[in-house]
Every structure is written in C-alpha cells, then in structure tokens.
Amino acid sequence: MLFSGKIALISGGTRGIGFNVSKKLIEEGAFCYITGRNEKDGHLAETVLGENARYVPTDTTDEKEVDNIFHLIDSNHGRLDLAVNNAGVTTKRASVRELDIKEWRRVIDINLMGSLMMMSRQIALMSKTEGSSIVNVSSCAGVLGQPRQSAYSTSKAALNMLTQVAAIECANPPEGQNIIRVNAVCPGPTLGGMNTEERLRANPESTQEKIQSTAMKRFANPEEITATIIWLLSSQSSFVTGSLLAVDGGFTAGKF
Ligand SMILES: NC(=O)c1ccc[n+]([C@@H]2O[C@H](COP(=O)([O-])OP(=O)(O)OC[C@H]3O[C@@H](n4cnc5c(N)ncnc54)[C@H](OP(=O)(O)O)[C@@H]3O)[C@@H](O)[C@H]2O)c1
Numbered sequence: 001m002l003f004s005g006k007i008a009l010i011s012g013g014t015r016g017i018g019f020n021v022s023k024k025l026i027e028e029g030a031f032c033y034i035t036g037r038n039e040k041d042g043h044l045a046e047t048v049l050g051e052n053a054r055y056v057p058t059d060t061t062d063e064k065e066v067d068n069i070f071h072l073i074d075s076n077h078g079r080l081d082l083a084v085n086n087a088g089v090t091t092k093r094a095s096v097r098e099l100d101i102k103e104w105r106r107v108i109d110i111n112l113m114g115s116l117m118m119m120s121r122q123i124a125l126m127s128k129t130e131g132s133s134i135v136n137v138s139s140c141a142g143v144l145g146q147p148r149q150s151a152y153s154t155s156k157a158a159l160n161m162l163t164q165v166a167a168i169e170c171a172n173p174p175e176g177q178n179i180i181r182v183n184a185v186c187p188g189p190t191l192g193g194m195n196t197e198e199r200l201r202a203n204p205e206s207t208q209e210k211i212q213s214t215a216m217k218r219f220a221n222p223e224e225i226t227a228t229i230i231w232l233l234s235s236q237s238s239f240v241t242g243s244l245l246a247v248d249g250g251f252t253a254g255k256f
Helices: 016-027 039-049 063-077 101-126 150-171 197-202 204-212 222-233
Strands: 007-011 031-034 053-055 082-085 132-137 180-187 244-247
Touching: 007 016, 007 063, 007 101, 016 031, 016 039, 016 082, 016 222, 031 039, 031 063, 039 053, 063 101, 082 101, 082 222, 101 132, 101 150, 101 180, 132 150, 132 222, 150 180, 150 244, 180 222, 197 204, 222 244
Parallel strands: 007 031, 007 082, 031 053, 082 132, 132 180, 180 244
Antiparallel strands: none
C-alpha cells in the first residue's frame, strides 16, 4: 500500500473529485480527514468511506473553523503527511461587463483565499515530518482564459501561481524543518461533482461545449483525475514540485 499510516486532509472530500481521492487514499492505507460545509453530505461520505475517514465540518473561508481542524489533527496525530486542497465552486456564466461583484468575491474567497488559508496551516504542520506533499486542485480554466468565467478562471490562475510560489518556499525550508512538495492538477471537464448526469442533461448546449473543448472529445472520469493526484502525493513523484499538471484530454494543448 502506498500510504500506510499516513494522515491526509482533503478539503471538499464529501463529494465529487475530493470524495474519489479520499476513497483511493483510504484503500492505500491512509487515514483521511475530509471537510465540506454541508453536514448531511459530510456524515454520509464519512459513513461510506468507513472507519479510516473522519468528517470535520469546515468552511475553508472561515479562519476559526480552519484553525479548529488543524488543532484537531495536531492534537490527535502531531503530524499531517498529505493534503489535497480541492474545495472549490463555479459560478453562473457572465461577462466582465455584467460584473456581479458579490459573486466574484465569493469565488475568489473559496477557490483562492480558502486554499491559501489551508496551505498556510498545512505548511506549518507538514514541515515537522519528511516526505509530505500538497496537491491543489486547480482547473484547465486557470491556464486558458475562459470567456464569461472571469472569476473562476482568475481564481484558478492565481491558485496556480500560489502553488508555484509555495513550492519554491517549501523546497528550501528553514533549518530543522522538512521539504514539502507542492503541486497542482488542472483538470478538464470531469464527470460527477460539478457535472452530474442530471445537470448535463438539463444543459445540453453547455454539455456539448464542454465535450468539444477537449481534444479527446469527452469528459474525464473522476478516477482519471484521482490517479494523477495520488501520483503527486506519493513518493513516485519525489522530484516533482511546482508543477501545474494538466489532466484535461488536450484542452490546453492548443487551438483545434
Ligand atoms: N468537475 C469538473 O469538471 C472540474 C474541472 C476542473 C476543476 N475542477 C475543480 O475540482 C474541484 C472539485 O470539483 P467537483 O466537480 O468535485 O465539485 P463538487 O462536487 O461541487 O465538490 C466540491 C466540494 O468542495 C466543497 N466545498 C465547496 N466550498 C467549500 C468551502 N467554502 N469550504 C469547504 N468545502 C467547500 C463541497 O462541499 P460543501 O458544498 O458541502 O461545502 C464539496 O465537497 C474544484 O476545485 C473544481 O474547481 C472540477
């Protein structure tokens, strides 16, 4: 098993990609803390994932709640080995001209500031042990500008830069602390999560648009995103840090 005895924290582990990653980590021997705001979803996910999962209701934009989960992990284990900052939201499509500033702030707050708060605490705790790894779940929309998705695209582009800056800092830690690798995956349109069958059927035009946006002309399965995240968390990627790994069926490969 890849992660026997390791302690992991997956933000947004209650649904979609985050749930899939948590399931795989547990299969590979890790104990997983999962977060999310909806407690019903959280408790259901915890039950399905079994005894090696613990749901802690946490809004990643709430500093007190974020401090609470890190205090809990530190007092229970004194360590954190693996972290996936996956909690994220999209928004209704709108042009910059049609700006809804409240909605823009919500997206930046969750996708960027929430991940930043989590990373800051993760780095402090994870630097106590060797071989730690952080993976941020970004998006292909943070690599190529997406019209009418300014808040989402900008939040993910900023998350990519934050990943790279943190990777450089964590590759040269202060005396007595350990290196932490920090990477991001940039998924293309992925089934489940934000793209449930119900939502795709209700919006046939945008579903077609998403399919056509990849060179491979299909959605990813969550397992395809999970496999890359697992690789980045594992020692198999021991010389990989500061990478923004596209898992997007060719979405960002060029114009076609
Ligand atoms: N699905 C795709 O096509 C796709 C493509 C590219 C990138 N991504 C990225 O992949 C990540 C996961 O997407 P998904 O499709 O799996 O979405 P999803 O099913 O909607 O899951 C999002 C998860 O994040 C949690 N979350 C949202 N806001 C939060 C907050 N403020 N604090 C704590 N948890 C929060 C949600 O729980 P609560 O709502 O209960 O808080 C849920 O567990 C996102 O960052 C997304 O941008 C997805």
